[in-house]
Amino acid sequence: MEGEKPVLELNQVSIAYSGTPILHSIDLSLYPGEIHALVGENGAGKSTLMKTILGIISPDKGEVIFFGQKRHHQSLKQIMESGISMIHQELMLIPELSIAENIFLGRENELGFWPWERKKNAQLKTAELLRDCDIPLDPATLVKNLSIAEQQLVEILRAISQRAHLILMDEPTSSLSEKEITLFRRLIHKLKNEGVSILFTSHKMEEIFGFSDRISVLRDGYLISSSNKENCTEQEIVQQMVGREMNQFFPHREVQSGDISLQVKGLGIPGLFQGIEFDLHQGEILGFGGLVGAGRTDIGKALAGLLIPQEGEIKWKNQLVKFKNPQEAILQGIGYVSEDRKEMGFIPEFSVQHNLTLSSLLDFQRWGILDKSKEKETAEGHVSRMKIKTQGVDQQVMYLSGGNQQKVVFGRVLQHLPEVLILDEPTRGIDVQAKFEIYTLMAELSKQGKSIILISSDLPELMHMSDRILVISKGKQTATLKKEETNPAEIMSYAMK
Amino acid sequence: MNLKKILIGSQSGGIFLALILMCVLISSLTPRFLTDTNLLVILNQVSVNAILAFGVTFVIISGGIDLSLGSMLAVAGVVAALFAKSDGGNVYMALLMALGVGALMGAMNGFTVILSKVPPFIVTLGTMTIARGAALIISSGRPVSDLSESFNYLGNGDLMGVPIPIIILVGTYLVCHFVLTQTVFGRYVTAIGGNETAAWVAGIPVAKVKWWVYTLSGIFAALGGILLSARINTGQPNAGLGFELDAIAAVIIGGTSTRGGKGSMTGTLLGVLFIGVINNGLDLLNVSAYWQQVVMGGIIILAVVLDSVYQKMKR
Amino acid sequence: MNLKKILIGSQSGGIFLALILMCVLISSLTPRFLTDTNLLVILNQVSVNAILAFGVTFVIISGGIDLSLGSMLAVAGVVAALFAKSDGGNVYMALLMALGVGALMGAMNGFTVILSKVPPFIVTLGTMTIARGAALIISSGRPVSDLSESFNYLGNGDLMGVPIPIIILVGTYLVCHFVLTQTVFGRYVTAIGGNETAAWVAGIPVAKVKWWVYTLSGIFAALGGILLSARINTGQPNAGLGFELDAIAAVIIGGTSTRGGKGSMTGTLLGVLFIGVINNGLDLLNVSAYWQQVVMGGIIILAVVLDSVYQKMKR
Amino acid sequence: GSKESGEKKKIVIGVSMLSLQNEFIQQVSASLEKHAKEADVELIVVDAERSALKQVEQVENFISQQVDAIILNPAEFEASSPAILRAKKAGIPIVNVNSSTKEKPDAWVGSDDAESAKMAIDFLAKKLNGQGNILIIQGYMGQAAQIDRERGAVEALKAYPNMKLLATQTGEWDRAKSMSLMENWIQSYGDQIQGVFAHNDEMGLGAMQALLDAKKKDKVVVVSVDGIGDALKAVDAGTLDATILQNAEQQGAQAIALALDLIHKKPIKESQVLIPFQVKTK
């Protein structure tokens, strides 16, 4: 492989945002057919590097060389036509357009001249792509009606359908569950065989080692290492990423469940889910497993007051409750972390501090007037405890890396002191170290007697962290499994039921 | 397009129903409403607003707004009149110059919006004031009259019994509908309104498309100005005061989202007709001038509220 | 607040610079500009626009818009005048009724926007028409004059040499600034404008806050109406035509984002002063009526363009 | 079809008024209503809101309603003309009230805007003994009344070489706007101002208010046009020096009479009835 000419070369690339250096003199080469994993902590600069390669950001210093050609001022369209495509970390789809229209957006001329011809071809080609990948979606569905995971699949299909020589994938699997990840793996191996180079990021160790040929580690904007997979171990990579040795990925936790806190009977919303039943004990972590689109998110929303259940009942501390909105749930001590961070998680233009105190602002006021010093103190506490990587509590959250944004959302929910936490994909896009911190936090909370519902598509996470696992399939509860008595295969079989 | 599709399948079902209801209501109150001549009168009357509304539909779908419509209309109307004087004027020249001036003003709007990232609300508000001043300056503050017969024909003549403004109305509707739904340009406009960053990342020439959108809006305003001047046989420097609000109201009533990314020309047409029918009906029913305003505002709010309820029920 | 903080630290640095430049320019052209009395005149003249602008700043920061300001102002102005007649009127009653009517209209706006999810643009456009009709109906379309001395004092009197409108202007600025930056309500308004869904999920009573925002806007419009009526000693049913655009322009010039989620009262105040200074300057310089419009629009666009360049450079 | 059954059915007259937000126009409209009632005629009164296009459309509506006659209070000289043409084409008699159009209607009753301006300037000249500095506050730019009053004032000023026009600016027919304008003028011209002519009473009252507040009213003569209630009161109180009064009552009465004559196909004595202005002073 080394003998071939590289597809992409980075030469001493440096980037700074308003004076703060983000990337330091990066050198990197990619060869045809190579699958290259780019790993690093949240905020290490992975997305920034990818955007630089694509050409959305131009480097302050250094050069990007694609197929031996140094990149000058080219439009994004020209760059993409020269053979690079990218899956962005934040979903980049147009909600009011259909799957087919999104996939061919910006490339309509490939579909023919006449409007009807284009319409027909888009439909046909998309249907073919979906069929090839075993994705049961209708090309005419509007993207706004898709779940986050399904949207991510559409993004992947779009990048693939561009027939690029180099595909940049910024956390392409962050919302996917086991089944789709298997599919994804198949897809990239097919691409590899066609000679396509792939640079991808992920925070899941199985993927990093499972998919890639080479692994490069970024830390604080420096390229620490770049080595063939065979020449390194998980331990080493993690150490290079976080700067210290990490021996375990999940904290030790003693199960000690107490009284029943939340009781759910026959819960349902026609069309979304039905017949959900469980008791949640104090100090318990209850996992929700299932495939993409199974309806777990909707159940979580119904418990947190975002959706109003139409069937069944919720008993909270032995009282029947019906939350009409999230505010009521929060006041009753129910905390909710959404899977849709960007839409439901934070206020982008607000500072870290303002986001952290948003749900508990009434604790920081007197007669409606804010006590800002107390607020600041609290926010600083969260930043240091959760190791949120930010220039300060006044930094706007939209400028934080994805993982750090997630920590801010987590901090906001913890600040209103919930007794039950509903966590929907809480570690989506979070690095190993931060994951460990969040798991530790969960363990600590459960030790304090708080109950947690963990909705997760990450099977190892689900297996390790939950005491019991409720498996949901097509809106129905198919099994309730004890952690000690089950295995991934069993969970999957119930999930497919 | 069949009825069921309009009612259920499209975003315009609610306003379509509201329009029908309104027509039934008015004709039950006065027999003068549902006559051939009156319906022609309504179509004739809405033509200018419709043309402006079609143009600004593109702008609104792209996530922008254009408050300078009425003033651009005035400038173009005056320019057209100046070139279409009965002594030595030339209609083709008049059309060309007016449309050119409209395109130029629209292009300036687009240019400023794109380059400076200043919100279009304030850019076009500025243009609204500037263009109004310009219309007054080039006409020395006086109506420009004595226009050639062939120019006036545009506003008052007919082709095989169908008044020219109505022909232009239908023509622009068809063209705009086609452009929005069937062309790459239309797709791009929708995409930009839906998620500008995503559109940009997909390689869409966002700046160029936006520029065109504002330019088109200027051209349509100019077309409206030509028609208006021809209809009243005069180029009026203070024509079109407040027309932008009527046009935007029609677009929103027609179901186009104020945030962009979603909308249809059929909806806009229905919105325009809705406003036109109410205006006409209130006059026919001899509702007193002050109450007309109250009723007009009330009906519009009611219609959009019912529409939003209807859209929710459809789900 | 020190100068450096305004120039660099805040969003309002650009417009502050533009205002200073404008003042320097005008005073270099006429010595009449930079005099105590003229500066007082300017402050007096901008007071009504400023009050409306402060109110609508909340609305715009929350991600909404209010086009009914001018009409609500007219209704409240007429109501105040009707209750403040020199024969048997009572100023306190007049104030109470006018503010009450303003609050009611604003509350109706808020109610409709929240319950129906209809875009505020169209709701308040409807209210604009309705309220204008209402102002004409309750006044029978005639100015309401012969107002009591104590009412007129509100518009023309002074307290220790400072005209009352200026005192009210400064007072409302301080209150609004405090509410926006130091209270839970202000924080909630900003959060809703920044990301409404996320604010709702975070437990903010979105509907209640929005409702309050529109109600406040109505109350401020009413306050403006009272002041205007007191200033001209008459309740005018057609007062305040187009004032909403002036107020919104001031807010946007002051750096408040049209998409909501960001903005400041200081910015709005500077925006209001900027418009007021240009208006005054153009009159002092005796620029002809037509050119006033062109210059006014041009300067506003230029100012926001320069501001956006300035903001970019600061990064 | 009111023509066929004309004997039994009530006569219907459509009226399109320039702007019902204008008090003077309201007075004309009220007079029309009053005399219509006396003659047992049904009136349909609509408001053109100062838009010629709207006015033309309203006349179209009247035609499609088959009214017996139309009374037009033109928004514009030229631009309202198509309304006349359409009515004539449809064979419906049309009468102009208050102002004129380029296209000749069947009959016209009203007064000449230019004349009112001339009277105002003459009044100022008389008060100032033919010399002094004056200011003119214009109506909304480009509208017929503004254009005609401006033309009249310019013509009239030619007769007074010692009267100097300091500045002219628009107050958009609005009291508050004109008050602000006057405040600014006081800043720039101070004690030089000796006379003010405002195109309507609203603006005259605004200017007067600004002068009163600046305690300069006793040094400045203010005159405006229309004769609305507030202006008459101000004239009586001595704060406004004069208003050029139009006789709304007469205009309305004559317009109805002419319309009825035309409907009944009676020969009309004069197709142009001029109602003179009056200078109303204390």
Ligand SMILES: Nc1ncnc2c1ncn2[C@@H]1O[C@H](COP(=O)(O)OP(=O)(O)OP(=O)(O)O)[C@@H](O)[C@H]1O
């Ligand atoms: N527009 C911006 N302005 C200022 N700082 C920024 C901006 N965008 C990103 N940053 C900072 O740059 C750093 C790198 O961000 P980047 O998104 O590349 O991280 P990442 O490695 O992709 O992290 P993650 O794993 O969380 O996605 C972060 O510290 C972030 O706060």
Ligand SMILES: Nc1ncnc2c1ncn2[C@@H]1O[C@H](COP(=O)(O)OP(=O)(O)OP(=O)(O)O)[C@@H](O)[C@H]1O
């Ligand atoms: N707005 C919508 N309109 C129509 N269908 C929707 C809408 N939102 C979600 N769905 C569908 O509802 C089903 C349940 O979605 P939900 O997000 O609850 O599933 P999930 O198990 O959490 O999966 P995921 O991992 O994708 O979040 C999915 O099939 C999804 O496509």
Ligand SMILES: [Mg+2]
């Ligand atoms: Mg990233």
Ligand SMILES: [Mg+2]
């Ligand atoms: Mg989910």
